[in-house]
Amino acid sequence: MDSVELIRALEIVSKEKGIDSEVIFEAIENSLVTACKKIYGNYSNMRVEIDRKTGDMKAYAQRMVVEEVVDDFTDISLEEARAINPTYELGDFIDSDITPRDFGRSAAQSAKQIVVQKLREAEREKIYNEFVAKERDCETAIVERVEVRENNVVGNVIVKIGNMSAVLQPTEQIPGEVYKVNDRIKVYILKVIKTSKDPQVRVSRTHYELIKRLFELESPEVFDGTVEIKAIAREAGSRAKMAVSSNIEGVDAVGACVGQNGARVDAIVSELNGEKIDVIPWSEDPAKYISAALRPAKVLAVEIESEDEKTAKVVVPDNQLSLAIGKEGQNVRLAAKLTGWKIDIKSESQARATDFVDFDKIDNLNSEESQDVVELDIEEANE
Numbered sequence: 001m002d003s004v005e006l007i008r009a010l011e012i013v014s015k016e017k018g019i020d021s022e023v024i025f026e027a028i029e030n031s032l033v034t035a036c037k038k039i040y041g042n043y044s045n046m047r048v049e050i051d052r053k054t055g056d057m058k059a060y061a062q063r064m065v066v067e068e069v070v071d072d073f074t075d076i077s078l079e080e081a082r083a084i085n086p087t088y089e090l091g092d093f094i095d096s097d098i099t100p101r102d103f104g105r106s107a108a109q110s111a112k113q114i115v116v117q118k119l120r121e122a123e124r125e126k127i128y129n130e131f132v133a134k135e136r137d138c139e140t141a142i143v144e145r146v147e148v149r150e151n152n153v154v155g156n157v158i159v160k161i162g163n164m165s166a167v168l169q170p171t172e173q174i175p176g177e178v179y180k181v182n183d184r185i186k187v188y189i190l191k192v193i194k195t196s197k198d199p200q201v202r203v204s205r206t207h208y209e210l211i212k213r214l215f216e217l218e219s220p221e222v223f224d225g226t227v228e229i230k231a232i233a234r235e236a237g238s239r240a241k242m243a244v245s246s247n248i249e250g251v252d253a254v255g256a257c258v259g260q261n262g263a264r265v266d267a268i269v270s271e272l273n274g275e276k277i278d279v280i281p282w283s284e285d286p287a288k289y290i291s292a293a294l295r296p297a298k299v300l301a302v303e304i305e306s307e308d309e310k311t312a313k314v315v316v317p318d319n320q321l322s323l324a325i326g327k328e329g330q331n332v333r334l335a336a337k338l339t340g341w342k343i344d345i346k347s348e349s350q351a352r353a354t355d356f357v358d359f360d361k362i363d364n365l366n367s368e369e370s371q372d373v374v375e376l377d378i379e380e381a382n383e
Contacts, residue, residue: 006111007055013115019122024115025050031110032059032103039100045074046098057103060095127164128199131192138213141166141203143183154179159187159203166201174205175237177273186214186271205272206236214271215242218264221256228253230282233337237275239330241293241338243282254279280338290314290343293335297324300348303357313357314345321347 014021032048036059040046045062063076065088076096081088088094141159149155157168157179168179168187179185187203188210204210212229221227226248234240246253257279258265265277280292287302290312297320303313316324324345325332336343346356 004055007053009111009115013119017119017122018126019118021052024111024118025052027114027118028111031114032057035110036098036100040073040098043073057099058097059099059103061098062093063096065090065092065094124198128192128194131161131164131189131199131201134189135192136209137189138186138210138217139189139203141168141185141187143179143181143185146179146181159185161187161189161201161203164198164201166203168203168205172202172204172206174273174275177205177237186210188213206234208232208234208240211240211242211268211272211277214268215257215264218259218267219256221251221253226251227256231338231340233334235330235334237273239276239278239334241278241280241334243280243289243293243338245282254281286310286312286339286341290335290339290341293338294324294331294343294345297331299324301357305344309342310340311342311344313351314343315348315351315357316345318347318349321345321350 010021010024013019013024029048029050033046036046036048037043040061043061046059047062048057048059050057061073063074065078065081066075067078067090069075069077076094078088078090081092081094084094139161141161143157144160144165145158147155147157154173155170157173159166159168166187166189172190173179185205187205188207190202190204190207193200193202209232211232211234215229216223219227222229222244226246228245228247230243230245232240232242242257244253244257246256259267265279269275269277278295280295283289283292286304290302291299291314294314294316297316299314299316301315303315305311305313314324323331326334332343332345346354351357352359
């Protein structure tokens with residue numbers, strides 16, 4: 001490769017791959033300085049210049065004008081310097097041409113290696129930037145490989161997103177979900193890590209925001225912001241609760257998420273391997289919000305015990321206590337996580353026997369002192 005070919009090659013690479021040609025020129029010059037050091041020794045006063053138009057290459061040693069020369073490679077006497085140019089003074093620097101004979105061949109080899117290296121770096125940077133922009137977003141992935149540990153325990157699942165591989169770690173997998181090669185699944189991009197090789201992409205199937213992204217895909221109203229997802233509480237693979245509100249009067253936020261005959265929410269439940277999703281209306285009134293969050297259980301009353309500590313007492317019908325608490329406490333646990341309130345729950349008979357709440361206040365809702373106790377219309381709360 002001669003000088004003209006080098007310039008043409010760099011122009012092509014710069015245009016086709018979007019790599020700044022100046023970056024490549026500087027990398028080649030630095031590489032050739034290293035080559036010069038192998039010839040002349042490990043001096044720090046060497047530099048290489050490549051003419052950006054012609055491709056001609058020159059190597060120089062920068063020497064200081066001194067009274068007494070100690071090293072010919074770094075020093076030049078005043079007499080010798082003035083023979084080159086009478087204006088030189090002590091302390092000035094002179095560039096001396098030290099270009100080796102076979103410099104062109106060394107340059108060609110360096111140029112080839114550096115161009116390949118820069119192409120790889122540029123491709124890695126491109127992929128990194130592409131996926132960093134997708135962090136906290138949902139993408140379709142294809143299962144590429146399932147790693148199996150001892151006792152047939154599933155380890156990492158390697159998935160393909162476009163041309164990039166990503167890792168679905170065991171902690172980010174939905175419990176009980178089976179992954180097969182070539183399965184198409186939706187994943188949430190957790191983090192993209194820059195490394196010396198290809199970027200590392202970590203994805204999740206358990207993150208609560210995956211549900212939000214899936215509803216954005218299924219519901220135009222959620223996607224355009226007409227319906228806002230206020231909060232999500234999730235126990236992946238089992239159940240999730242999502243609170244929604246409408247930013248436009250007359251739009252049914254819950255209906256927009258559930259869809260006609262439940263089509264939209266059913267599509268997401270199917271994508272999440274049967275995980276149940278309760279969509280509830282968000283409310284600024286904590287009592288109404290807590291009541292809705294405990295669905296599908298019916299709620300008789302909610303008493304706000306402490307606004308500061310966010311503690312509330314809830315009364316449900318005797319036959320609804322188990323449903324309100326849920327299997328292993330899941331329903332009340334998710335309701336508490338969704339609302340941010342600590343919820344103490346009892347059946348009506350338990351509440352009356354222990355003075356759990358002031359039932360006189362419930363029976364006199366029109367009085368001013370009863371505002372911290374809300375009796376809820378059972379039919380309205382479970383529409």
